[in-house]
Amino acid sequence: MSAEFLVAAVLVFMVGSALAAALLRDVVASIVAFAGYSFGVAVLWSFLRAPDVALTEAAVGAGITTVLFLLTIARTTVSRSERFEGVSLRSGLAVVAIVVTVGATVPALPAMGAGGTPVLGGEVSQYYLDNAYDQTGVTNVVTAILVGYRGFDTLGEAAVVFAAGIAMLLVLRQEEFV
Amino acid sequence: MSERDDQSDDELEGQLSRPGEERPPYVESTIIMTTVRVIAPFVLTLGLFVMFHGASSAGGGFQGGVIAATTVVMLGFAYGIEPIAAYLRNEQLAALVLGGLGTFLLVGFGSYAFGGTFLEFTLYPIHHGSKYSIELVELGIGVVVSGVITGLFFLLGTGLDSAYDATEPGEEDR
DSSP: OHHHHHHHHHHHHHHHHHHHHHHBSOHHHHHHHHHHHHHHHHHHHHHTTOHHHHHHIIIIIIIIHHHHHHHHHHTSOOOOOOSBOOOOHHHHHHHHHHHHHHHHHGGGSOOTTOTTOHHHHOHHHHHHHHHHHHHHOOSOHHHIIIIIITHHHHHHHHHHHHHHHHHHHHHHHHHHHO | OHHHHHHHHHHTTTOSOOOGGGSOSSOOOHHHHHHHHHHHHHHHHHHHHHHHGGGTSSOOHHHHHHHHHHHHHHHHHHHOHHHHHHHSOHHHHHHHHHHHHHHHHHHHHHGGGGTOOTTOGGGOOSTTHHHHHHHHHHHHHHHHHHHHHHHHHHIIIIIHHHHHHHSOTTOSOO
16 A cells, blocks of 8 residues: 555656656756656656666666756756746647547556456466576576577667667767868 | 747846856866765676676666766766766777677677577586576676767767867857
8 A cells, every 4th residue: 555655656756847847947957857757767667666677767767868968958058047938728738638648548558467467467478487597597587588588689789779879979070070 | 939038048147057168177076076986986886786787686788887887977077078088088988889799799609609509598518607698798788888878978078069169269159
C-alpha cells in the first residue's frame, strides 16, 4: 500500500516537472525541470523493479542530457525571465486532444504485474529465466540476455554509438574550419 | 514573439546572463573545485564497478560508461573544459572508442578459434569463460560509450568557441 502511495507521489512530481519544463519561460529553469522529470522517471523504474533501466535513465536522461543542454545554452545569451510561457487556446486544445486520445488507450492495457500477460506467460522469457545462469554463468538475467543471447543486437547498438561518435567528430569539427 | 523578447529584455535589465566570451573559463568556486577533486575518484570507481559488475548486479557497459564519462564532465565544469580537452585529444578519444568496439569484435570472433560460431562465448576454455567474456564485452561497450560522451562534451564545450572566434567581430549576434 505504501509503495502505491510512493509511486503516486513520484507520478505527481513527474507531471509537475513536465508542466514546468513546458511552461517556464526561462530556458535554464526549463532544462532543470526537464532533468527533474527524467529523474522522476528513473525513480519510477526502480519502484517498478527495473534497476537496469533506472540506472540508464538516471545517468543518460537526468545526467548527461542535462549537461549537454546546459552546455549548448551557455553558448548563447540567455534571457532570464520569471514569467510563464503563454498558452494559446489552439495549442491548449491540441494538448487536451492528445491527452484524451492517448489516455483512452490506457484501459486497454493489462493491470500492472497481472498474470497471463504475454510478457510473463511467453515461452521465450520463461526459457531465459530458467536457463540464463546455467548457460551463461551470469546472475543478472538482463546482462545475460543483452550480451549472451542477444549479443548480435548489442554489437549493433555499440556500432551505432560508435558511428554516431565518429559522425559527430566529423560534422562538428567541420564547423570549426568554416 | 521577438517583440515580447525585446520588451522583457528592457524590463529585466541586468538579469541577462553574460555571453560566452565574457565568462571566466571555469567556475572559480572553491567549494565546487574542492568537491569535484574529492568525489571524482569515487565517481570513476562507481562507473567502473557498474561496468564490471553488470554481470552480477544491475548495470552494464552503457550505464557504467556514462558514469565514468561523468568524471570528465565534472572536471570540465570545475577546472575549465579547454585545458582538459587539450590534455585528451580527439585522436586519442577516437582510438579509445575504436579499441572498445575492437574488444567486442575480438571476443565475438575469438570463438571461431575454438571451433564455434560468432559470439559463442561458452567455448572459451577458461573457468567461467562465458561470464568473463560477457564482462569483457561490457567493458568494451563502456569504453565506447564513455569515449563518445567525452568527445561530445569536448566538442560542444570547446569546438564552438573557435567557430565563434573565427567570425568577424560585431556580427556574431545580430
